[in-house]
Amino acid sequence: MKQNLLALSLLLTLVWHFPVVQGQAEGELVVFAAASLTDAYEAIATAFEEVHPGVNILFNFGGSSTLATQLIQGAPADVFASANTQQMVVAIEGGRIAGTPRTFAKNRLVVIVPADNPAPIQSLHDLANPGVHLILAAPEVPVRTYTDIMLDRMALDPAYGDDYRGAVLGNIVSEEPNVRQVSAKIALGEADAGIVYRSDITPDIANQVIMLPIPDPFNTIATYPIALTNDTAYPELAAQFVDFVLSDAGQDILVAWGLISVRIPPLPDTVTLPNDGTLRVDGQVLNPLSLTANSLRADYATQTVVAAFTGTPFTGVLLWDVITAAQPNLNADVPDDQLSLFIVVTGADGAQVTFSWGEIDPAYGGQPVIVAYTENGNAITDAQGGMRLVVPNDRQAGRSLRGIVNISLRDAPPPAGD
Secondary structure, eight states: OEESOHHHHHHHHHHTTSOOOSOOOTTEEEEEEEGGGHHHHHHHHHHHHHHSTTOEEEEEEEOHHHHHHHHHTTOOOSEEEOSSHHHHHHHHHTTOEEEEEEEEEEEEEEEEEETTOSSOOOSGGGGGSTTOOEEEEOTTSHHHHHHHHHHHHHHTSTTTHHHHHHHHHHTEEEEESSHHHHHHHHHTTSSSEEEEEGGGOOTTTTTTEEEEEOOTTTOOEEEEEEEEETTOSOHHHHHHHHHHHHSHHHHHHHHHTTOEEOOOOOOOSSOOOOSSSOEEEEESBSSOEEEOHHHHHHHSOOEEEEOTTTOOEEEEEEHHHHHHHTOBOOOTTSTTGGGGEEEEEEETTSOEEEEEHHHHOTTTTOOOOEEEEEETTEEOOBTTBSOEEEOTTOSSSTTOOSSEEEEEEEEOOOOTTO
16 A cells, blocks of 8 residues: 555646546556545555455545645546535536545544643633644635634634634634644644644654643534545446445544544434433434533523523523534435434433424524523522423423433434335
8 A cells, every 4th residue: 555655746746737648557546535534544445455455545645625626627536535525515516526425434623732732721712812823724624614613603602702713813823734734733843732633633643742622512523525536447446445434344444543433323212311410411412411500501601591481580501502512413415414303301200302403403493492500590409400491482381391311312213115
């Protein structure tokens, strides 16, 4: 297996200016892949080559925006694996993609600082401190797009605000062409902080950086699509490579290198009720949560509503914010897949109510259902527990459960034959 060969780089340079007159060697696949996939795809190629003797995988790793540009300028390739849908669309609109792309992996953002942490940076708030030297990927690189989404979300939170976003962006000292260059420069101590994917903290730099998690309400889940190019000389072999990436073996390799599998495991038929005073959020989510009234106060935007069925004010957090923080595990290849999901809320006494996704999603019904921890300004002290589900617009109190202990995200049963 070869990677980032000088010959390939020269070939890519030439092809932007001259038509390709010679094909690649028989059994050789050229794979354009996002830089954040470097280690995982090298391991996948090794495994693929073991079961396909005589096949050689030749990689071109880089920023997805750069790779998409190379493709539409005519660079030869058989497979394109992007770190976001946007750059795959660029390649599609440039006429270089055959068939329908398939999502093969997911990822999440983290902040990294050098091991000696010279700034010193202890939390996201510190990224806005004067004099902090921040490195991000360049605009149009997928990790930067996800980072901008994160900053937009933080700008809406009173704990950070729009001034925070401006201060963070004002601290940028370098914008790199791909995410691996961000992580490499932070590992070398060339700046105080950077934002990368979790999978970019590879064994070779793990001891040189400190990872700071990004709070769940602000983090974004990156989705990675893969597709064959329109002019691959080996469509069957290229399709076999894509199938391998999506297979259990390929998915296990991706997970081993810090990415998130696209597999959606089956859920048990029952929900588990904790008895330690916490609220468990689970089901079809990537980030199960264990919450308390105190963690809700500290980590989520406060909401106060007046329940129509009593006229009583309740304070808590939106059920939508809690579900979003748990990071629903959606099938990115199914349009509006989230609309088949429903939320089951269970009280300590076993009572349950359900909501469809569309009821609480702001893009649809947007009903302000809240997980409340105070009533009339006083901490809730129900015998069943200190958190209550409140549906303020309901005329009856039936769906306002006392002592809630589990919120489970579930999928509707598929049609027969699927």
